[in-house]
Amino acid sequence: MQGAHSTSMPIQPTANIWHNGKLIPWEKATIHVMSHVVHYGSSVFEGIRCYTQPHGAAVFRLPEHMQRLIDSAKIYRMTIPYSLDELCAAVVDTIESNGVAPCYIRPIVIRGYGEIGVNPKGSPIETYIANYPWGKYVAGGEAADVCVSSWNRLAPNTMPALAKAGANYMNSQLIRMEADTNGYVEGIALDVSGYVSEGSGENVFLVRNGVLYTPPLANSALSGITRDSVLTIARHLGLTVMEQSIPRELLYISDEVFFTGTAAEVSPIRSIDRIAIGDGKIGEITKKISDEFFAIANGLKPDRFGWLTPVKVAAAETVSA
Numbered sequence: 001m002q003g004a005h006s007t008s009m010p011i012q013p014t015a016n017i018w019h020n021g022k023l024i025p026w027e028k029a030t031i032h033v034m035s036h037v038v039h040y041g042s043s044v045f046e047g048i049r050c051y052t053q054p055h056g057a058a059v060f061r062l063p064e065h066m067q068r069l070i071d072s073a074k075i076y077r078m079t080i081p082y083s084l085d086e087l088c089a090a091v092v093d094t095i096e097s098n099g100v101a102p103c104y105i106r107p108i109v110i111r112g113y114g115e116i117g118v119n120p121k122g123s124p125i126e127t128y129i130a131n132y133p134w135g136k137y138v139a140g141g142e143a144a145d146v147c148v149s150s151w152n153r154l155a156p157n158t159m160p161a162l163a164k165a166g167a168n169y170m171n172s173q174l175i176r177m178e179a180d181t182n183g184y185v186e187g188i189a190l191d192v193s194g195y196v197s198e199g200s201g202e203n204v205f206l207v208r209n210g211v212l213y214t215p216p217l218a219n220s221a222l223s224g225i226t227r228d229s230v231l232t233i234a235r236h237l238g239l240t241v242m243e244q245s246i247p248r249e250l251l252y253i254s255d256e257v258f259f260t261g262t263a264a265e266v267s268p269i270r271s272i273d274r275i276a277i278g279d280g281k282i283g284e285i286t287k288k289i290s291d292e293f294f295a296i297a298n299g300l301k302p303d304r305f306g307w308l309t310p311v312k313v314a315a316a317e318t319v320s321a
């Protein structure tokens with residue numbers, strides 16, 4: 001059974017993929033079925049967006065994303081043989097070689113073909129970077145109808161939540177599939193103590209009485225780059241921001257709730273478990289944050305926080321104030 005709001009997100013191939021220091025044709029970027037990553041989920045990855053600018057295109061918070069990739073790899077004892085600057089340059093090279101913007105960028109580091117068995121020793125580290133066109137991630141028109149999942153997020157000291165690892169997303173798949181089956185566009189997971197954690201691939205924010213709240217990282221939430229961007233924007237706008245544990249029921253009585261993430265960007269939530277959030281429309285604070293986020297990302301306001309890395313690509317879409 002497919003959920004009423006299921007969306008199709010096919011991959012649109014581009015010409016080249018960066019692999020271990022060089023560009024190769026898209027169709028040549030293949031791995032062996034006996035690669036360690038296929039059997040044991042041994043990968044770390046990133047999701048990054050390149051946005052249209054009035055006079056070209058720019059990658060949003062590229063160094064922060066690539067540093068998180070390095071950090072994720074370090075947690076899993078995967079040594080990436082490239083510096084932060086080299087990885088950032090590789091992303092720019094990939095985008096410019098394919099001439100596609102706006103786009104989504106997927107760097108991924110995997111344990112490849114070498115030995116079989118849980119111990120990854122002897123399996124080589126392979127680094128890939130792809131980019132491709134990709135649109136809206138969280139469906140639902142202006143705002144989304146979501147649920148609280150029956151699946152919890154990962155318990156502390158089991159799977160490290162601060163690592164953006166492929167294996168972690170098996171849990172995300174359970175959350176997303178359950179939501180889809182039950183007619184929702186996304187699920188919100190609680191941590192093992194019953195506090196709000198995050199969506200299957202998004203951080204969660206809520207507004208109550210003019211105060212912006214989000215769960216702390218200790219509630220098994222990923223250290224989201226867009227989460228950090230929203231916290232920065234909110235403080236710049238003069239909002240009171242609280243990072244604290246959030247009980248499930250606070251979601252229902254919030255004035256506003258929204259998701260953040262590279263794929264989700266800033267996505268308003270209309271209802272949770274079929275309980276309307278506020279008046280069921282996009283809230284004032286959500287709109288202010290969203291407008292500021294997209295204005296900066298699309299170069300319509302000054303890059304006051306130094307978040308944009310320009311790329312030499314003629315953007316397929318134009319933006320204007």
